[in-house]
Amino acid sequence: MVAVEATLGNADLAGEGVQLLEGRVARQVAPQASVLGHLRVVDEDRHPRSMAGAATLPPMADERTPVGGSAAPLDAALGLTRGEDDGAWTVLLLDPGELAVGSTEPVAYLHGGTLATCVDTAAWEALVRDHEGTWVVADLRLDFLRLARPQPHVVRAVVRRAGRRQAVVDVEIAAADDVERIVTLGRATLSRTD
Numbered sequence: 001m002v003a004v005e006a007t008l009g010n011a012d013l014a015g016e017g018v019q020l021l022e023g024r025v026a027r028q029v030a031p032q033a034s035v036l037g038h039l040r041v042v043d044e045d046r047h048p049r050s051m052a053g054a055a056t057l058p059p060m061a062d063e064r065t066p067v068g069g070s071a072a073p074l075d076a077a078l079g080l081t082r083g084e085d086d087g088a089w090t091v092l093l094l095d096p097g098e099l100a101v102g103s104t105e106p107v108a109y110l111h112g113g114t115l116a117t118c119v120d121t122a123a124w125e126a127l128v129r130d131h132e133g134t135w136v137v138a139d140l141r142l143d144f145l146r147l148a149r150p151q152p153h154v155v156r157a158v159v160r161r162a163g164r165r166q167a168v169v170d171v172e173i174a175a176a177d178d179v180e181r182i183v184t185l186g187r188a189t190l191s192r193t194d
Contacts, residue, residue, distance in 0.1 A: 072121070078096065085129070101114075115142065118155045127162065135192055136190060138191040146183050155173050156172045165191060172185060
């Protein structure tokens with residue numbers, strides 16, 4: 001089971017249960033191809049707001065991911081953790097594991113989905129750092145500038161604009177040993193759902 005905050009379209013939730021957590025509706029559904037949208041599965045051990053074994057909602061602004069922690073199980077599996085912020089920039093560190101690699105022949109490189117996950121998570125982390133509310137990624141754009149080797153990377157995100165209902169966050173991904181050599185640029189638009 002996963003907690004879903006986004007609209008599921010015409011998904012039939014009958015019998016699946018709807019639960020109210022801290023004044024916010026969290027629909028619990030078994031993920032099926034017909035209802036999958038943008039889902040953020042959250043580490044239940046890190047967010048003890050679950051009730052009767054239900055999955056929890058994403059952390060709110062006052063519950064940011066701690067340095068060295070991962071916002072979601074997927075982030076942890078890929079090797080993505082929270083770093084120390086650098087002024088206005090939110091910093092994450094990617095120490096890619098085997099799941100993060102796209103191919104090893106003819107050269108090894110990180111999978112594009114790994115880099116997209118980094119942009120998604122970094123944008124969300126940057127926004128909830130200073131802005132209250134429940135936010136979901138509504139649009140995600142990436143420019144892959146060069147192959148990202150399976151080595152440690154620094155992921156930096158900065159909020160460019162945050163309004164009442166929508167925000168724009170820019171993200172840079174660079175090899176940790178050469179932070180000036182950016183491998184991916186991303187921009188995420190996030191929408192507030194509460």
